[in-house]
Each structure stands twice: as structure tokens, then as C-alpha cells.
Amino acid sequence: MINLENISFDHCIKCTVCTIYCPVARVNPIYPGPKQSGPDTERLRIKNPDLLDESLKYCSNCKRCEIACPSDVRIADIIQTAKWKYSPKRFKIRDFLLSHTDLMGTLSTSAAPVVNRITGLSLTKSAMEAFLNISSKRRFPAYEPGTFRRWYGRMKSEQEAFSEKVIYYHGCYVNYNDHELGKTVVRTLNKLGVGVTLIPEKCCGVPLIANADLPGARKNARYNIQSIETAVEKTHCSVVSTSSSCTFALKHEYPGLLEIDNSAVFNKIHYITAYLSRLFAQGPVPELQPVNLTAAYHAPCHLERMGGVIHTLDLLSNIPGLKIVLMHSECCGISGTYGFKKECYDIAQDVGEELFKRIADAAPDIVITDCETCKWQIEMSTPFRTVHPIMILAQSLGVYTF
């Protein structure tokens, strides 16, 4: 029997518009594009899973096909589901390591300097490429010693004194790789009169989805939504996140792809710039110091998918002296764990080439982007320092100095 629950592929009119806007199809002639990998072959796969095409692995789940589709087909969701549902369930150590960001983070932060040194060695890189199919050309993100949560533990009582509070879903990146961003978020919100609360959380599931572990992603999603629901019910606080992809998962991938109901808290979860731009709109706008920089702004794919770009631009527009050069809507190529894989590295760099060129043309003092993996990609592929928009705001508020 064919399951008729998700037949959004049936709305596909074969117009090929998705394939035009697919960054991977643009540079990789072996990938037939989202139309064929998604709705076209889904018709065949539901009849006979043997018709699975291995080229599905080239889809980076950037979601640009869904933004482009005039017929509202959930093309990327169809592809991610098919990757998991129809492919042989072989354990791949590489995909396991890449997708379990919280486990890797916990292990690595305990010996961060050693881990960073080892992953930076060319011998390690060659070994990882030979045995794990992780590209030796990719620069690995550095781990920090200890966790952001541990730092927060020392701040807890101070934070609880604020009458207005928000829950911060920090995600794996802030917890293991970039404590500075997390600390800056706390200081920024404090400066605006808002205290920060943490709640129990697991990895949002984005890397698990990308590596075809939907059951694993679902487990994390259930955990996170339950944790958020409990906290929101008790405190009525909003939940903010500084990762565009985490926010996208919490709000949109959970109900859309993972079929986890988040409707009770959907309107409480905000990407940080959405929360802050609303705070600013309610007024009074705090006193902001000039930040005299020319910044190239790159909008991450998942932020575009959820319409969050205008919040970031709106927030940044408050900062005096800051000159934003908007980069053409384009994928940077890395797509989370995608650009780490040996078979995808060159594709990722080809996809990003146009963006790197445009950034170089803009000759900025700094690059701003909302996504941690876009940051890795841009910092590895261009000579420019890349920061989260909150870092710029913090500078303007006087709670952070470059």
C-alpha cells in the first residue's frame, strides 16, 4: 500500500525552477537536481525502494529549492526523508562522528588544546581522509576548553536577579566552540535589562538530519521540545537562539520534516535578531555607539528559508557608523557537515566561489553572518574575519571590544 500522507510531491508541475536555484546542481553535473532527486523519483521510490538513486547524497539540505518552488512542494524534506527511509542502514563512522556534535564536543572540550593541535596536523588530516573520508583540505573548527554551560553556572545567581528573563538555547557551537559568542549574548541581553536562563538541551538535530539519522534527530527534537514546553509553561519566557540553523530546526524542521509537534511553543521560539529587533521596536532604543566598519553581510540559507534575514538587517540598521554591503543571496557551500566530506569538499568550494568573489569585491573590514558553519567556510576561504551580528551589536552597546 502506498502511504498517501505526504504527497506534496504530487503538486510538482515539473517546471525545473528548483533545479535552477540549487547551488549543488549549478556546479556538479552529476547531481541531477532537486526536481529529479525529490518529487520525480519519489514516485518511483514509493513503489520500489530499489529505484533509490545514490546521487541523493549530494543534496546539502540548504532548502533553496523550497524557497524557489512556485507550487509549495517540500522538495528538500522529500530528499532527506528518502535518504533515511530507502538507503541501506549501514553504520558509517564518519557520518556518526560528524553528526553527533554534542558527543564530539563533550569529548573534545575536555582536552581542547590537544585536540585542536591534533586535528590541525597534516598527518591527522591525511589519516582522516584515508580512513574516514573526511576531507584533508577542510580546516577544523577549534574546540574551547570547558563548556559555556560551566561558565554560565558561575553567573546563574546574577542572572536570576533580573525581573525580565529569556531562555537561551545556546546549541553545540556556543557550548563547545565559541564561548565568546555565548558570553557576549548574556552581556548584551543583560545590558538591555534581560536576564538569561538555560534549560536542559540536546543538539537540535540538524547534523543528524543531514546524515540521514532521522530517528536520532527525532529523539533530540522530542527532548528539546519537551524541555522548552516545561520551561515556557513555568516561566512564560521567550526562547532565543544565536544559531540560524538551530532556530530553523526548532521551529520548522521539527513539525515539517520530523513530525514533532511544537505548536504549543512555536511562537515563543525566536532567532535572536528577531527577538531583539522587536525589543528595539517596542523601545526605548538603547544608546548605541558608532561602529565605524564596512561589513559584508551574508545571509545563511536556513535563515532565508525562515524569513529571518530582515530581522538581522533591521537590527543592524540601528547601529550608527556601520555600513552594510548586502551579498547576493547565495549558498556559501559548506552546509553544516556537508563540506567536511571528502566527496563533497570540492562541490562546497565551487558553490561558495561566487560568494567569496563578491566578498572580496566588497573589500569589507569584516564579514557578518548568522550561521557558525557559514563563518567557518568564509573564514577558511577568504581572508576576512567573520562574526555573528550580535558581536557587532555588543560592540555598539559597549559590552564587547574587537
Add this chain to the structure above:
Amino acid sequence: MKFDCIVVGGGVAGLTCALKCAEEGLRTAVVSSGMNALHFSSGSIDVLGFGGDKKIVYDPFDDLHEFIKEHPGHPYSKCGGVESIENAIRFFREKIRENGPDLFYNGRRNHFSVTALGTLKPTYLSQKSVFNEKLKEVFSRKPKIALLTFEGFRDFYPALAAANHKRTPMIRDCELVTGSVALPESVTTRKNPHEFRSIDICRLFDSERGIETIAGRIRDAAAGAEIVGIPAILGILHYDRIHHRLEELTGALIYEIPTLPPSILGMRLDNALKEKYAELGGLLIAGDEVAGGEFEGGRLASIRTRNYGSEEIKADCFVLATGSYFSRGITSKFDDMKETVFNFQLEYELPRNKWRRSGFFDPKSHPFLEYGVKTNDLLNPFTQSGTCVENVFCAGAILAHYNPVREGSGSGVAISAAVAAASRIASHCRRG
């Protein structure tokens, strides 16, 4: 979030209107769901191609005076007069030229562009790779014409186009040859031949690899023809340079013929509009869908979207440019139809057997094409209870009382109504 103007719909009408609003200094956002119908269009801009009884219109702006008198409910009669329509089309041409192709126009007169089937169609603006002064001059000498395609491309058939060319008085007496050109193997590595579409060949041209080889093969296949028609695939980025280079290398005049979707010609216009709009500081919320609006005292105060959930987006004025059935601006059900976003009043008929005529190609065309949102003379729509919503303006295919197919007026109406709406919004916002 609060804007001066929110445009719902990101097609020709929506983008042109938003561009004009942004240029007037208004804080503007466009909410669009999916890419627009330019991706399915000829990439030429029609103002008025056919009068009554399918008579060809040669001077659209002259004929519009009479046309407006005869069609008082037509969108053209709500755009502030023929001069405003002419200005709107000029505005569009000038803005497109800044970031996109230079558009050919034949003074105030229409010219003819070739369709994917090889028939000719009157139109007002065409890209210069489609029609230009040189082509116009050589065509008048009845030259030898070659119609060529690329091997493996399934969306253009030279023999079919040639057969239709032969039925056209203007081309009938020309010598016609047809053929197909193989693309260099080194640059065509598509695994699946069924996925070889206009965009794939277009990307090959944009990479500018193997142009000399391709040009050589075009020259051979053209067998001495003075003019060579090829499917419109000469790039989205470097089309001007590639077009000139091909003409230089082949020694022939080359014209692009619109293909089946995706339309590369249409995408060039889409890119040009979006880039100009972004340059002016306009914001685009793509891949979202408006889920409804909040009305206060007969005005639309805010909208909600699928992605933003309960977050309201407020504006002084709104534009409804969601398109017709194809773009889902109007939803038709078995026994009724509805304006999708705000449920504004539609002008249409019931029961459904009145929606169409029995012949598919009936010369009077089909009534359903003229159904759309009911508006007053200022393009303001009406709620179901009959209230005129004065801060909402409608533009493009969502409008009632015109038949873009029969009249050859689709893009002209979209642009004229968009610019008229933007001017009204600008003065509305200035009044405060």
C-alpha cells in the same frame, strides 16, 4: 515589524511596484511564495497586441485611447491615463537596463517576436538578443534563415518552428534551413539525458567554455544563412558578451527564441528587477506565504505569514499582486472560486459551466481569464461585506476585466497597475 508598504507577491507586478516604492524612499518589503511567472514567460513585454476580432495592434499607445473608452472596467482605465501607462513602461525599461538587458523598442510601435513554436507575436519590448535594429533591417531583405537547436535539448524543435515560419507572411518567402548542433563532449557530462534543460545549456554558455567550438558548429549547420535562430539559452550572466561573441565568430546575426520553461529570457528580467530593488534597500521575504490579515476600521493594519507565526507585520499600505490561478492568487474549487489571501470580492460567474467556452482555441477566449479581484478606479479591493479597503492596491494578474492572452496585454497591465499603485501609495504615505 513596521513598513511603509508591503507587497504581497513577487512577480512582475509586485517587484515593479516595490521597486518604485523603494525608489520613492518608502520602507518596503515583498513577501513572495516561490519564484514568479517570469520563469515561464517569453521575456518580452506586451502592452497591447490584439484589438477586437484578434486584429493586430501596431501602435499600442495610440490604440489604448480608444481601447480604454471601450473597456471602462479594464485595469488600463484605472492607471491614470495613456500617458501614465507609457511612462510606466519607460520606467520599467530604464530600471531593467541598469542591472539587466537593454530592451529593444520600435519607437511607439509594436514589433514581432518569435514564439517557441515559430509563430510571430506582436510585442512592445524585447531583449536585444531576441530582436534589434539590425535584425529588423536584414529581415526586410528576405534573408536566408537557419533555425538550429542543440543536440539532446528537448524543449525546442526547429522543424516545427520552421513549419510555422512558413505560414507567416513576413517570413514565408525566406529560404529556411533547420539543423542541430552538438555541444562539445568535454562540457556536457550530464548523467541523465532527461534532465537536459534550458538552464543546463545556459550554464554552459555562462561558463564561456568551448564557445569557439560551438560557434564553428553553428556556422557549419547554418549553411550560409544570414540569420540564425537558436533557443534562448545564451546565459543569465554574460548574455550580452556571449551574443556578440557568437555573432562575431559565426558571421551571422543570431536571435534567441523563447523556449519551454524554465525561461532564461524571463530570468534575466527577474534578476534585474530583484538586484535593482535590493540596491534601493528593498527587502524580500521569499519562500513564505501570507496567512491572513488584521483589518481595523476598514483598513488593512497588518499581515501574518506562515513562517512568522503570530508575529504581525504592519504597514501603512499594502499591495496585492499574487497573480491569478497559476500563481495561486485565485483558488478555484469545483463549484466556486476565491481570492486566496484576504478573501476579497471577486468578479466572476456561477455556475462553473460559464467559466469556459467549448472550443479550447475559441477566438473569444475563455471567460475565466477575465475573472479577478473587483477594484474601484484607484485599484482598491472590496471585502466580502462590501467595504472598500483604501490602503490596499491590486496589481497584475489578480485584477478582473482583462484577458492577457486574447489582448496580448499581460505584462503591460502588470507594470502599469504596479506603477500606478506605487504612485498612489507614495502620495498616501506623504499625506501621512
